[in-house]
Amino acid sequence: MKLTDIDLNLLVVFDRLVQDGRVSRVAESLGLSQPAVSNALRRLRDLLDDELFLRTPSGMAPTPYALQLAEPVAQALRGLQGALNVRASFDPATSERCFTLAMTDVGEIYFLPVLMDALAREAPGVTLRCVPVADAALREDMAAGRVDLALGSLPQLQAGFFQQALFRQRYVALMRAGHPLAAGDAPLNATQYRQAAHVRVVSAGTGHGQVDEALQRLGVARQVQLTVPHYVALGQVLGSTDLVATVPERLAERLAGPHALVARPLTLRLPASTIAQLWHAHLHRDAGHQWLRGLVAQHFGTAAGAVDSP
Incomplete structure (x- = not known):
């Protein structure tokens, strides 16, 4: 098949169908009617001699041939879009992007x-x-x-x-200003760290899980009294308890003032982030x-x- 045999707009519809899996979503994202999208799919099927997408209860499932085409078509469209946008101007003072x-x-x-x-x-x-x-x-x-x-x-x-x-940034121990371990400038040692009561933050999908992995390698077991899925309430929790949290240094800087907290460095060799x-x-x-x-x-x-x- 020659490139002149195919309408570029058909490939745009194909790419969106691979991503969204539903004719209605593709129509909405491209500003087309659903019949127009269905017609484009019919033309593609005729040109490529393949069903391309099969209707299932969960949407339009690509055929093996469509999956084979998906990444090359996506790369070609992105490259063309990038080429067309090279000279596009952007004025931050007036933009509403x-x-x-x-x-x-x-x-x-x-x-x-x-x-x-x-x-x-x-x-x-x-x-x-x-x-x-x-x-x-x-x-x-x-x-x-x-x-x-x-x-x-x-x-x-x-x-x-x-x-x-x-x-x-390194990881530091964060605690309320009146915490027994808050006084002094010397880093907390492994014994002090083990004896403290901790709040553990499990931040899925990020690199902060390396703290738990490093502590395990070092053989340092924390006394974890609270486990939370994010950092949102950490300032309030630390400000009203004697719990200690191991957090990124720049987060500690942001939380220290508003919640009267103190950050202490650690002798433990934790990886930087x-x-x-x-x-x-x-x-x-x-x-x-x-x-x-x-x-x-x-x-x-x-x-x-x-x-x-x-």
Whole structure:
């Protein structure tokens, strides 16, 4: 088959059907009627001599041939979109673009106050939408353009994405100012750490699980009295109890003042956490996205970090 034999719009419909699996969703996302999408699918079936998608109770399931075509077609469309957007201009002062960011609750606490203040001054019409990084579909959402940028320590996105390291941070022990271990500047040793009562944060889908792995390797067992799935209420919990939390250093800086907390360094050799911004290749040359990444690097990067390509 020659490229001139096929309408590019049919490939756009094909790509969306692979991602969404339902004619109604594809029609809505592309601004078409459902009959128009069905007609495009019929034309593709005739051209390619394959059913491509089979109707099932859960949606349109791609055939083996459609699965074989899916990634090459997606890459070709992204490359074409990127080429067309190379010269697109972006003026933050007048733009009303909405960017979708994926981050943890720690990221929301650390990044959002600064970012929103910067937007108010530099890009008052630009808005942000946040989604959790723990979403199982994050990779697919970034590839499909539904998520613009991911921020954090995200090992599940290390392969196949552009990334720029922003900063490295150690883990510290965080506690209320009146805690028996809060006095002094010396790091807490292993004995003090073992004897303390701890709150453990399980932050799914992030690199913060490395703390538990490191403690296990060191043979250090914590007396865990509370386990929570996120960091949102940590300041209030620590401020009213004698519990200790092992947290990233920059989160400790954000929580210390409002909740009268104290951060103490540790003698335990815990791994540092590298916080990065990550994005998909199809947005690499997008002018608005380049501006957003520059804004993030300007306010949170410790140096002009190099960009690692996929």
